[in-house]
Amino acid sequence: MDVLLLSIGFICILIGILGSLLPVLPGPGISWAGIALLYLTNAIPANYWILGITLSITIIISVLDYVIPAKGTKYFGGSKYGIWGTNIGLIIGILTPIPFGFLIGPFLGAFVGELFFDSKNHSRAIKAATGSFIGFLASTFIQFLVCLLFLGFFISLVWQYKEALF
Template sequence: MDLLLVLLGFICVIVGVFGSFLPVLPGLSSSWVGILLLYLTKAVENNYWVLGITFVLMVIITILDYIIPSKGTKKFGGSSYGVWGTNIGLVVGIFAPIPFGIIIGPFLGALIGELIYDSQNHKRAIKAATGSLLGFIASSFVNFLFAVVYLGIFLSIVWEYRNILF
């Protein structure tokens, strides 16, 4: 049973790393669940400090994940249409068979969203799309950074208890 929990935990942490920049997958929360599954094994001693600190960080970063792109859009003069366009453009960009679709998609999505909001002001739409894209990139980078840290925590715990787990 411990081996199954370790395997499921590892899958969750890997999904969390990919989910940090792919909105169709759960991000940091998935990574935290992976660490929790590791601590649910009988071989690994519970460390409520690690679980608590990683949980609080996950909650804070998840909240910031929603705030940062909208702040980037608002700072550059955009609307909620730009934020929605960024998210839709990201999903389309992931599946579109074009190079750098994951970067081009959010920008074009935000631009189209802003043009739907106000079709007369192209300069403001480009500025808002740039802000939305920068916010998305910053948010994704923070998520990815912490997801990799969670992966490191997971692997270090597995390494520490490798003799008991395997």
């Protein structure tokens, strides 16, 4: 049973890394589930502190995934219309079957939102949309790093308890 939990946990970690790059899958959440499955084995003693801290990191990163693109829009001079456009565009981009909709949605949303705010200032709209895109890339990069850290932690736990697991 331990080998099965270990295998499923490792698959969750790998899917989580993939999910950190594709917003359709909650990358850090799936990676955290892989760590939790590892602690369900009989070979590794449960450490609720580690599970709680990693869960907290997962929740914070998941919330920041929606906040950072909007902050990028604001940082690059976007208005509230651009921020709302970013958030709406992100949701529409994820839900529509358009290739790379998760990248195009926030950019177009911020652009359209800024054009609603000031239809004559196209340069401001492009600047805000660029900020949204950079914010999205930053958020994705942070998620990817967290998932890689979870992978490293997973491997170190398996290595530490390899005699009991195998």
